[in-house]
Every structure is written in C-alpha cells, then in structure tokens.
Amino acid sequence: MNDHIITVENLTKKFGELVAVNGINFEVAPGEIFGFLGPNGAGKTTTINILCTLIKPTSGKATVNGFDVVRQQSQVRHSIGLVFQDPSLDERLSGMQNLYFHALVYNVPAKIRQQRIEQVLRMMELWDKRHGVVRTYSGGMKRRLELARGLLHHPKVLFLDEPTLGLDPQTRNRLWEYILDLRESEGLTIFLTTHYMDEAEKADRIAIMDYGKIVALDTPERLKDIVSQDIVAVTTDDNDQAAQEIQQRYQIETRRDGNELVFEVAQGEKFLPAFIREFKTRILSVSLRHPSLDDVFLKLTGHEIREESAGDTFKAIARRHGYRTRR
Amino acid sequence: MMNNLRGAYTIWYRDMLRFWRDKMRLIGAVVLPLLFLFVFGSGMGSMMGALSPGVNFSQFIFPGIIGMTVLMTSFMSGVSVVWDREFGFLKEVLVAPISRASVAAGKTLGAATIAVIQGAIILCFAPLIDFSLAPATVALLLPSMFLLAVAMGSFGVLLATRIKTMEAFQAIMPMLTFPMIFLSGVFYPIEAGPVWMSVISKINPATYGTTIIRQVALRGVPGATFDLSLFGHTMSLWDNVGILAAFAAVMILLGMHSFSRQE
Numbered sequence: 176m177n178d179h180i181i182t183v184e185n186l187t188k189k190f191g192e193l194v195a196v197n198g199i200n201f202e203v204a205p206g207e208i209f210g211f212l213g214p215n216g217a218g219k220t221t222t223i224n225i226l227c228t229l230i231k232p233t234s235g236k237a238t239v240n241g242f243d244v245v246r247q248q249s250q251v252r253h254s255i256g257l258v259f260q261d262p263s264l265d266e267r268l269s270g271m272q273n274l275y276f277h278a279l280v281y282n283v284p285a286k287i288r289q290q291r292i293e294q295v296l297r298m299m300e301l302w303d304k305r306h307g308v309v310r311t312y313s314g315g316m317k318r319r320l321e322l323a324r325g326l327l328h329h330p331k332v333l334f335l336d337e338p339t340l341g342l343d344p345q346t347r348n349r350l351w352e353y354i355l356d357l358r359e360s361e362g363l364t365i366f367l368t369t370h371y372m373d374e375a376e377k378a379d380r381i382a383i384m385d386y387g388k389i390v391a392l393d394t395p396e397r398l399k400d401i402v403s404q405d406i407v408a409v410t411t412d413d414n415d416q417a418a419q420e421i422q423q424r425y426q427i428e429t430r431r432d433g434n435e436l437v438f439e440v441a442q443g444e445k446f447l448p449a450f451i452r453e454f455k456t457r458i459l460s461v462s463l464r465h466p467s468l469d470d471v472f473l474k475l476t477g478h479e480i481r482e483e484s485a486g487d488t489f490k491a492i493a494r495r496h497g498y499r500t501r502r
Numbered sequence: 503m504m505n506n507l508r509g510a511y512t513i514w515y516r517d518m519l520r521f522w523r524d525k526m527r528l529i530g531a532v533v534l535p536l537l538f539l540f541v542f543g544s545g546m547g548s549m550m551g552a553l554s555p556g557v558n559f560s561q562f563i564f565p566g567i568i569g570m571t572v573l574m575t576s577f578m579s580g581v582s583v584v585w586d587r588e589f590g591f592l593k594e595v596l597v598a599p600i601s602r603a604s605v606a607a608g609k610t611l612g613a614a615t616i617a618v619i620q621g622a623i624i625l626c627f628a629p630l631i632d633f634s635l636a637p638a639t640v641a642l643l644l645p646s647m648f649l650l651a652v653a654m655g656s657f658g659v660l661l662a663t664r665i666k667t668m669e670a671f672q673a674i675m676p677m678l679t680f681p682m683i684f685l686s687g688v689f690y691p692i693e694a695g696p697v698w699m700s701v702i703s704k705i706n707p708a709t710y711g712t713t714i715i716r717q718v719a720l721r722g723v724p725g726a727t728f729d730l731s732l733f734g735h736t737m738s739l740w741d742n743v744g745i746l747a748a749f750a751a752v753m754i755l756l757g758m759h760s761f762s763r764q765e
Contacts, residue, residue: 227597249505252599263590267520276519279512280598282505308523324594 186235197387210378256325281328315346405443509600513608566688569712579613580658613655650711653750
C-alpha cells in the first residue's frame with residue numbers, strides 16, 4: 176500500500192480498433208485537486224469511467240482509496256462521489272427524494288440520514304427548493320443538486336466530469352467556490368476533467384491528455400514554464416515579407432495562425448516598443464500575451480484545444496477514425 | 503445478502519415514489535381497460551349473448567382485461583429502464599454500491615407491484631357488470647396477477663438491457679405489446695379461434711397468465727373455464743401456473759444476468 180488515494184498503472188482501454196486510453200500512469204495524493212485537460216475524445220471520460228468502475232480496463236491496473244477498481248468494485252463505489260458530464264437525476268422526483276434515494280443506496284445510517292441531507296442541501300443553497308420536482312430546476316440548480324448528492328455519503332474522492340459544461344459564467348464561478356470550499360473543509364480529493372483552460376488552472380496538478388496518452392503532468396505554473404516566453408501576434412500588409420524580416424532581424428521562427436503571425440519573445444513588454452519602431456513591413460495590429468495553458472497544449476501536441484463547436488465535433492469524429500487534423 | 507436486499511428494496515421504493523407522484527399515469531392506465539370493458543364489451547356483448555351458460559361477453563372479457571392491464575403495466579414499467587438510460591438516471595444506479603442483479607430484481611418487483619395495484623383497481627368494477635367475486639376468489643386472483651406481472655416485468659427489464667436507443671424502443675414496443683395482448687385470449691376463447699391463431703397464442707407466455715386469471719375468476723361458474731389444451735392435454739390451473747412460473751424464472755435470471763453485464 177502507499178499514501179496515494181488514486182494510482183493508475185499502464186491503464187489501457189480499447190473499444191474495438193479505437194484505443195481510447197493508451198497505457199497511462201499517474202498518482203493522486205489525498206486532498207489534491209487533480210485535473211485532466213484535453214480536447215473531446217482525448218480519453219478523459221473513459222479514464223474516469225474506469226476509475227469509478229463503470230467500465231473495465233482492457234489492461235493495466237488502477238486503485239482508488241486503496242481498492243482495486245476491477246476486483247473491489249463495491250468498496251471503490253463507497254469511496255467515491257460522482258458528478259457526470261450529463262445529468263443523472265430522477266427528474267420526476269423532488270430534490271429531497273433524489274437525495275433520499277441516494278442515501279438509501281449508499282447505506283447512510285437512518286439516524287443521520289435526514290441531518291446529512293439537510294446539510295448538503297443547505298450547503299448548495301437548495302434547502303428552500305427541496306420539495307420542488309427536479310424537472311423544474313434550472314441547469315445550475317441541477318448541477319448543485321448533483322454535487323450535493325455526490326457528497327452525501329462522505330466520499331474520499333469526488334469525480335467531476337466536465338462539471339461546469341453548459342453553465343453560464345456566474346454559475347460556473349459559484350460552483351467553483353463550492354468546490355474549493357469543500358476541499359478546504361472536508362479535505363476531499365477532487366478529480367476533474369475539463370476542456371476549459373481557466374478551470375484547469377484551479378487544479379493543484381494537471382495531466383494533459385491527447386489521443387489517449389498523458390503528454391504532460393505537472394502544476395499549472397510549471398507547465399506554463401514549458402512556454403517560457405511571451406507570445407506576440409501581429410497582422411501586417413504582407414505576412415510573408417514580415418516573417419522573413421522577423422527571421423532576419425531577430426532570428427526567431429514564426430508560425431501562421433489564421434491571418435496572424437505568431438512568435439515567442441523573452442520579455443515581451445520591452446521587446447514591443449523597439450519592434451514597432453524598427454519594423455519595415457507595415458503593421459496592422461499587434462498583441463502580446465503571457466503564456467496560458469492553451470499555449471502549453473499547443474506546444475506539446477501541435478494542435479489547439481478548443482471549446483466545443485460544430486467544427487470540433489467533426490474533428491473529434493475524424494480523430495476517432497484515426498485521421499489527424501493538424502494545421 | 504443484506505446489501506442485495508437493500509438494493510432491491512431501494513429500487514422498488516423509487517418506483518413506488520414515482521407511481522405515487524404520477525397520479526395522471528394511474529388514471530390513464532385505468533381508462534383504456536375500462537373503455538374496453540364497458541364500451542367494447544357492452545357493444546359486442548349485446549350482439550353475442552352468452553358465451554357459455556351464465557357468462558356473457560362482458561363477464562368473459564373481464565378477467566382478460568385484468569390480465570391485459572397487468573401485462574401492459576408490468577411490461578411497460580420493466581422496459582422503463584430505457585427511459586432511465588435516456589435521462590441519465592441509470593448511471594447513478596449503475597455506479598451505486600449495490601449489485602446489478604439486485605437492481606434488476608428490484609425493478610421487476612416494482613413493476614409487478616404497480617401492475618397488481620392497477621389490476622386490483624379494475625377488479626373493483628366487477629359489480630358494474632354483475633360479476634360476482636367471492637373474497638376467496640379475490641385472495642387467489644392477487645397472487646395470479648402477481649405471477650403474470652413478475653413474468654412480464656422481468657421480460658421488460660431483459661428487453662431494456664438490450665435496447666440501447668429510443669428509436670429502437672419506439673419501434674419495438676407496439677410490435678410486441680399489441681400482438682401479446684390480442685393473442686393472449688383477452689377478447690375471445692383461444693380454443694374457439696382458427697388453428698394458426700391458437701398456435702401463436704400458445705407460444706405467447708402472456709396467454710397462460712390471462713388463462714390463469716380467467717380460470718380463477720370464473721371458478722364459481724361450472725363449465726365456464728375456457729381451458730387451454732396443449733398437445734391434446736387439457737391444461738389445469740396448476741399446469742398453467744407451472745408454465746408461467748418457469749417462464750418468469752428464466753426471464754428473471756436472464757434479466758439479472760444481462761443487467762450485470764451491461765456497461
């Protein structure tokens with residue numbers, strides 16, 4: 176046994192020809208917020224489904240709270256709370272009844288059942304609405320109810336699979352306040368997947384996943400050090416000529432992104448004034464960014480992570496069929 | 503063991519909660535059988551006269567309609583697992599620390615309980631068609647209804663583990679329910695119909711359920727049992743119970759097995 180609350184060794188899951196998870200390894204310490212970051216179809220949800228015993232791995236080993244996810248399913252299930260990507264409430268019952276059902280199934284002792292239910296409902300500010308039928312709840316309320324339910328049986332690890340997907344920014348922020356409070360007050364380990372970069376930055380450590388593999392695993396700060404330099408994006412009259420000029424003048428490689436020319440420099444704030452003064456090709460616009468996890472992802476994988484859109488759904492499908500869509 | 507019982511009880515309890523909340527469903531489920539009984543039954547009955555001494559058409563279809571109510575309700579409730587999958591709730595059940603087999607068992611029992619309650623409601627209309635029911639007959643009818651309900655409920659659960667999409671569900675359901683009802687001797691005595699129909703009816707497990715209910719309900723009327731005959735053998739009440747119980751047992755085991763294996 177070791178001190179880690181989650182251990183994953185050489186975990187692989189194949190669906191027919193498709194390798195959804197490809198020999199990944201990592202460990203999570205108790206009380207940690209551990210984030211899985213990657214585009215749709217990268218294997219994040221598959222990994223969570225294995226860890227919460229919903230599907231069996233093709234090969235490899237994983238433990239949660241010291242229990243094997245294949246051989247000790249029941250113990251693992253008692254140790255974890257879950258908030259799925261898609262809602263999983265009984266919409267025809269009230270919020271209270273949903274929690275009561277959960278308390279029964281997870282064997283929360285009858286004596287403390289009511290008290291626990293009240294506690295989590297108040298924490299999620301749903302106590303006043305407890306008798307309302309879930310069907311009538313807003314998207315944010317449903318998510319909060321699911322979070323309340325995931326906490327009801329005092330799990331050791333809370334899995335959050337894209338917990339704020341489809342929620343408005345205010346609700347997202349509130350939800351994050353709850354999550355951070357919980358870690359503070361309950362010492363809960365939180366395992367989350369997301370494809371929102373700003374959300375991933377709230378984690379203690381992040382594993383970046385792409386095509387079923389973990390391409391990097393570190394704290395957000397250290398990951399950002401991978402892209403140590405600032406990023407300058409310019410648009411000009413003639414991008415080809417500009418690229419050549421940048422190459423000659425500063426010995427820096429540029430990269431095209433749409434109609435922008437992107438390159439990295441140390442100390443961007445000092446670089447820009449001189450750059451604009453000296454540059455011969457006419458500059459139409461210029462912007463300076465400090466590195467974000469987006470840039471880290473791009474640097475590590477060669478392609479961008481994007482929020483879901485029609486184009487990306489297509490890419491995700493193409494990706495599943497093995498066509499790489501690189502720029 | 504305790505864990506499994508608790509699991510089955512919880513799933514059953516949820517079905518009861520939902521049933522109680524959905525009183526409209528209760529009314530809806532009773533209206534159709536009553537339409538058949540009073541409108542269809544009276545209309546057809548006035549042309550037909552007695553089917554057997556002391557049994558007019560309404561009185562003949564009355565046990566059949568109870569069987570139909572039980573069959574439809576339990577089958578639909580069993581299959582409702584498909585809706586749970588569609589709306590995501592099934593996931594909450596599947597990751598819960600209770601065995602899958604106990605979930606299937608609880609679902610079957612929930613479906614059966616609801617079906618028996620609805621069958622019993624129809625039973626209350628007996629006096630309106632001059633159907634005399636002794637208390638002892640009622641006491642025998644309830645377990646008969648329950649047996650049919652368990653058989654059809656577990657069949658529904660088994661089916662639900664195999665149907666993965668709503669489209670398939672909507673295509674399959676009417677194709678199964680209506681033939682199962684019309685070919686189970688609800689509206690006519692099976693042995694009086696054409697041979698091809700009676701052959702299909704005897705393959706239909708629901709037939710044995712409606713026959714049991716009719717045999718029990720009409721046990722006070724001599725010579726009016728409308729018995730089935732299988733390979734030249736006249737099926738007694740216990741023969742029918744044996745066949746239906748065997749079918750129910752197989753369905754429960756397959757349902758529990760299939761439920762355990764789904765991902």
